[in-house]
Amino acid sequence: xxxxxxxxxxxxxxxxxxxxxxxxxxxxxxxxxxxxxxxxxxxxxxxxxxxxxxxxxxxxxxxxxxxxxxxxxxxxxxxxxxxxxxxxxxxxxxxxxxxxxxxxxxxxxxxxxxxxxxxxxxxxxxxxxxxxxxxxxxxxxxxxxxxxxxxxxxxxxxxxxxxxxxxxxxxxxxxxxxxxx
Numbered sequence: 001x002x003x004x005x006x007x008x009x010x011x012x013x014x015x016x017x018x019x020x021x022x023x024x025x026x027x028x029x030x031x032x033x034x035x036x037x038x039x040x041x042x043x044x045x046x047x048x049x050x051x052x053x054x055x056x057x058x059x060x061x062x063x064x065x066x067x068x069x070x071x072x073x074x075x076x077x078x079x080x081x082x083x084x085x086x087x088x089x090x091x092x093x094x095x096x097x098x099x100x101x102x103x104x105x106x107x108x109x110x111x112x113x114x115x116x117x118x119x120x121x122x123x124x125x126x127x128x129x130x131x132x133x134x135x136x137x138x139x140x141x142x143x144x145x146x147x148x149x150x151x152x153x154x155x156x157x158x159x160x161x162x163x164x165x166x167x168x169x170x171x172x173x174x175x176x177x178x179x180x181x
Contacts, residue, residue: 002052002095003174004127007040007134008118009062011164014136015041016063016083017073036164040134043171044090051171052096053087056121060084060098062114099124106150108139115140115161122159123148132160134167 007015014037032039044053067075067083075083091097101120111119115137122133135141145158162170 001128002049004054004096004122004129004131005044005051005134005167006054006056006059006118006121006132007164008137009059009066009114010136011037011040011134012059012063012087013066013073014038015164016067016086032168036168037136039168040164041090043168044094044096046175047093048175049093049095050174052094053091054096054099054121054124054127055087055091056099056101056117056124058101058117059121060087062117063087099126102148102151104151105148105153108143110139111143112137112139119146119148119159119161123151123153125152129154129157130160131157132162132167132170134162134164136163 014035018033018035018038033042043051064080064084067073067080068077099121101117102123102125103120105120105123107116107119115133115135118133118135119140122131133140133146140161141163144161146161147153147155147158
């Protein structure tokens with residue numbers, strides 16, 4: 001079973017904008033770029049299915065709104081559509097996909113909205129374990145590991161909350177251990 005991973009909106013947007021609207025593609029395993037968010041998204045380009053990319057409707061909507069924002073990135077509708085196709089393709093190729101977030105859980109109010117959306121998605125009853133949220137939100141990172149409260153969730157299966165760089169490093173360590181002999 002793969003590690004179930006949810007990246008929050010700022011991480012996905014930073015990864016997509018780091019790649020650029022004209023070159024949003026992961027046809028093969030990308031080399032390390034030195035950009036933590038791009039490298040974290042690149043983890044899902046590997047064909048080994050050790051890590052499954054998952055998103056909720058609110059995360060996808062947040063990515064679309066942020067990329068289209070005329071005061072910020074101002075990507076065209078076609079560029080945004082292509083970016084969402086790439087994210088969907090990476091999710092499908094890794095046995096991840098669109099999931100229903102868990103809205104009734106308790107999350108500290110110090111955590112930002114995008115990280116909350118990621119944690120809600122990672123707590124979905126549709127996912128297996130282990131689970132990871134990739135975020136740059138400092139308040140969310142201080143929660144690692146996070147044991148959801150207010151919902152049925154096994155206490156021995158917390159959600160790891162990692163920065164993009166920490167997630168990429170953990171993925172590389174796991175792949176090194178899982179490599180064929």
